[in-house]
Amino acid sequence: MHIPDGFLSARVALGYAAVSAVGVGAACFRLRAQRDRGASALLGVSAAFVFAAQMVNFPVAAGTSGHLLGSALASALLGLPAALVVMTAVVIVQCLVLADGGVFALGANVFNIGLVGCVVGFCCYRLLCGSNASATRRVAAVGFAGWCATVAGALSCAGQLSLSGAARLPVLLPAMLGVHALIGVGEAVISALIVASVLRFRPELLENPAPGAFGARPRSSTVYAGLGLSLAIALLLAPFADGAPDGLSRVTQSLGLRSIAALPVLAPLSQYGIPAVVSGALATVLAGCFGTLLLFGACWLLAVALVRPAPRASEPPQVVAETSG
Amino acid sequence: MTLALSVQGLSFEFAPSIPVLRSLSFAVEVGQCLAVIGPNGAGKSTLLMHLNGILPEHPRAGASGSVRVHGRLVGPSEIGWVRRQVGVLFQDADDQLFCPTVGEDVAYGPEQLGYSRAEIEQRVGRALESVGLAGFERRVPQRLSGGEKKRVCLAGLLAYEPSILVLDEPSAGLDPRGRRELIEILARLPITRVIASHDLALVAELCPQTLVLDGGVLVASGPSKDLLRDDALMSAHGLGCPSRDLPAHLLLSPAASDGP
Amino acid sequence: MSCIHRAPAGLKLGLSLTFMLGLAVLPARDSLWALVALPVLLSLAMLARLSPRAVLGRWALGMPLLLGAASLALFQTHGGWLALGLFAKSALCLLSLQLLVSTTPITELLRALRRMHLPQLLCETIALLARYSSLLSDEARRMRRARAGRTLTASRLQAWWALGNSLGLLFIRTVSRAERVQVAMRSRGGV
Numbered sequence: 001m002h003i004p005d006g007f008l009s010a011r012v013a014l015g016y017a018a019v020s021a022v023g024v025g026a027a028c029f030r031l032r033a034q035r036d037r038g039a040s041a042l043l044g045v046s047a048a049f050v051f052a053a054q055m056v057n058f059p060v061a062a063g064t065s066g067h068l069l070g071s072a073l074a075s076a077l078l079g080l081p082a083a084l085v086v087m088t089a090v091v092i093v094q095c096l097v098l099a100d101g102g103v104f105a106l107g108a109n110v111f112n113i114g115l116v117g118c119v120v121g122f123c124c125y126r127l128l129c130g131s132n133a134s135a136t137r138r139v140a141a142v143g144f145a146g147w148c149a150t151v152a153g154a155l156s157c158a159g160q161l162s163l164s165g166a167a168r169l170p171v172l173l174p175a176m177l178g179v180h181a182l183i184g185v186g187e188a189v190i191s192a193l194i195v196a197s198v199l200r201f202r203p204e205l206l207e208n209p210a211p212g213a214f215g216a217r218p219r220s221s222t223v224y225a226g227l228g229l230s231l232a233i234a235l236l237l238a239p240f241a242d243g244a245p246d247g248l249s250r251v252t253q254s255l256g257l258r259s260i261a262a263l264p265v266l267a268p269l270s271q272y273g274i275p276a277v278v279s280g281a282l283a284t285v286l287a288g289c290f291g292t293l294l295l296f297g298a299c300w301l302l303a304v305a306l307v308r309p310a311p312r313a314s315e316p317p318q319v320v321a322e323t324s325g
Numbered sequence: 326m327t328l329a330l331s332v333q334g335l336s337f338e339f340a341p342s343i344p345v346l347r348s349l350s351f352a353v354e355v356g357q358c359l360a361v362i363g364p365n366g367a368g369k370s371t372l373l374m375h376l377n378g379i380l381p382e383h384p385r386a387g388a389s390g391s392v393r394v395h396g397r398l399v400g401p402s403e404i405g406w407v408r409r410q411v412g413v414l415f416q417d418a419d420d421q422l423f424c425p426t427v428g429e430d431v432a433y434g435p436e437q438l439g440y441s442r443a444e445i446e447q448r449v450g451r452a453l454e455s456v457g458l459a460g461f462e463r464r465v466p467q468r469l470s471g472g473e474k475k476r477v478c479l480a481g482l483l484a485y486e487p488s489i490l491v492l493d494e495p496s497a498g499l500d501p502r503g504r505r506e507l508i509e510i511l512a513r514l515p516i517t518r519v520i521a522s523h524d525l526a527l528v529a530e531l532c533p534q535t536l537v538l539d540g541g542v543l544v545a546s547g548p549s550k551d552l553l554r555d556d557a558l559m560s561a562h563g564l565g566c567p568s569r570d571l572p573a574h575l576l577l578s579p580a581a582s583d584g585p
Numbered sequence: 586m587s588c589i590h591r592a593p594a595g596l597k598l599g600l601s602l603t604f605m606l607g608l609a610v611l612p613a614r615d616s617l618w619a620l621v622a623l624p625v626l627l628s629l630a631m632l633a634r635l636s637p638r639a640v641l642g643r644w645a646l647g648m649p650l651l652l653g654a655a656s657l658a659l660f661q662t663h664g665g666w667l668a669l670g671l672f673a674k675s676a677l678c679l680l681s682l683q684l685l686v687s688t689t690p691i692t693e694l695l696r697a698l699r700r701m702h703l704p705q706l707l708c709e710t711i712a713l714l715a716r717y718s719s720l721l722s723d724e725a726r727r728m729r730r731a732r733a734g735r736t737l738t739a740s741r742l743q744a745w746w747a748l749g750n751s752l753g754l755l756f757i758r759t760v761s762r763a764e765r766v767q768v769a770m771r772s773r774g775g776v
Contacts, residue, residue: 007675013609044713047713049756053755056725056748088707089711093714102605193746195753408772
C-alpha cells in the first residue's frame, strides 16, 4: 500500500502531509504526558518488532507470499497513540532505508497506513471487544480489525491517487478494493494468529495494553462508533468530492487558499458524471457490506479454532526477565 | 577501611509468598572485588538490581532492609546520586547498547549528567581507549562481536566514572578471546567491583572474596579459594566441583603459591 | 567515501524533495521532459562511486510496481501518454530516492529530521527501530528455523500456524526486551 513518488500531485502530497503531521504530533503530545525516561523503549522496540514481522513470508501460492502490515495489531497491543507513532516510525524507516514508498509521498503513506489503519483498526477492535472480552472474541476482533484497516487504507490510497489525477475512480476502486480485500484476509489471519499466541502465554498484555502505561482508559463505545463512522464517511465520500461546497469554495478562493480546497472534505457530490458513478458506488457499498458480514463470521470461526483453554495462573512479573539467578 | 557498600537485612519478594531475597547482610570495602555465586534462581540478579536502586520499583510490603552506598541510604530521594555512583553492567549487552552508534551510546551517561560537548567527547574517547576500543565511535552495535559489545557497555559506564561497578554475568556468551580481554580489563580497574557469575574460573582469578547465594539466602561468605575448594559446600548449592574442574593454580591460596 | 556520501544529510534530503516537487508540478503533457534529469542522476551515482550494477539492479527491481501503478492511468482519454508520463516521473523519483538512501545512513537522516522539528519521541522511536530491527529479524529467523526443525509435515496450514506462533512469541520477547532496555536507560540516565 506504499505509494511511490511521482504519482501524487503536489497539493495532495502536501495536504496529506499536513494532516499526518497534525495527527502524529497529537499522538506524540498525548504520549509525552504519560511517559517517563526510558518509556520510549517500548515504542522503539515494538516498532522494530513490526518492522521485522513485516519481512516474514507467509506462503500463499505459487511463489506469492503474504505479509503483515500491522496497524490493527499494533493498535490492539499498544493502544491508539502508541500504535500511531510505531506505524509512522515503520513507514518512515521503510522509506528512508529500503526506499519502499516515496519520500515526497511520505505524508500520504503515513495517513493511509498510520492514521487510517490504526484508527480504523483500533475502533473496530474496541467496538467488537467491548469490556471484558473473552480470548476468542479478542482474536476475532483483531482479525476483523486487520481486514478493515487494510481495506480502509486502500480506499484512502485510491482517493489520493484519484485526487491527483493519476487515474479515474471507477478504475481505481475495483482494482484497489478488490486486491486489498484479498490481502486483508491474509492480514486478518496473521493478526489473529499472533494475538492468539500472545494470549496463550501472556494474556495480561492484552488486558492493559503493554506495561509502560500507554494503556487507553476505557471509553464508551459510542465514542468509538462515532469516530469510526465519521472516518468511514470521510473516506468513502472524499474521492467523490470534486472540490469544496460552493460557500467554502468562494471563501477559499477569495482568501487565495485554493490549494487547501483539494483536501478531502465532507461534501455533497459534485456534478461530474454523477448518476453512473453513484449507482455503481452504491452497488459496491452494498456488496461490500455483505462481504464484510461474511468475513466477520469467518473471523469468528477462525478465533474459535485458534484459542485454546487458558493456561495456569501466570508467574510473577518479569523485571529480571531472562537473566540467571 | 571505609565501606563502599553496606547491605543490612535485605529482603524482597516479587509477589506475596514468593520471596526472592531473605534477609541478606554483607559489606564491600572500597576497592574490593567481591563475587556473588550461586545456582540459577538464587536471586543474584535481583540482588544486584538493589544495589543501584532499580529495585524495589516502588515501596512495597515485601521489601525490607537497607542498602547503603558510601554510607548513604539508597532510597527514592537519593536515586540520582546512587545511579551516578553505582554503574551496572547487565547480562545482555544488546539490552544496554540502545543507541545507533557506539559513540552515542558511550556518551549517553555523561550527557544525562550535563557535561559540555567537548568534555563528553573527551570522556568517550578515554573510556573507549581504556577498554581497548579506541576509534570505535562511529561503529554500529549490530556489527560488533559479543566481546566488543560487552566492552562498549563497560565503556559506557566508565565514561561517567562511577565509584562502584556491578556486573551481572560479565563473561556469559563470550568466546575465549573476548572473555580473556574482559578479565584483563576488569583486573586493571581500581574501583570497587561486585561480580555475579557462573564462571568460577573468572571468580577465582579476579575476586579475593565471594558470597554464596542459594534460594535468596546467604549461605556462605569468605575467601574465594577456600570456598571453591570446599567440595561439600559447592555441590550442596549446585555449583559443581571446582576443585576438579578448575586448573589447580587458580585455587592455590597466595601463601601456598609462594612455594616451599 | 565519496563527496556525495560526505555531503550533509539535510542538503541531500532537501534536494531530493525539491526535485520531486518539481516533477510533481510538471504538467502531465510535459512529463517526458523530466527525462533530462536522468543523466544528472546517473552521473551523481557515478560521483558517489556506487557500483553501476547495484544501482541499475535496484532500480530495475522497483520497476514492476511502477509499471503496474502507471497502467491504472490507461483507462481514460490520452491514457497512454498519461501512463507513460507517470512511469517516467516515478522512475526518476525512485532513482533519486535510492541514491539518497544508499549514500546517507539513517542516523544522519534522523539528525536532519530532528532539525526539521520532527517530534523528539518519534525520533527516539526511529533510532531504536534502526538499532533493534536486525536483532529482532535474527531472533525471528532463529525461532522459525528451530520450529521448522521440529515440523514433520509440509502443509501450508502448519506453516502459517508456526509462523504466527513465532511472531507471537517474538512480541512477548519484544516486551521483555523493552523492559530491560528501559531498566538500562534508567540505570545510566539517573531517575
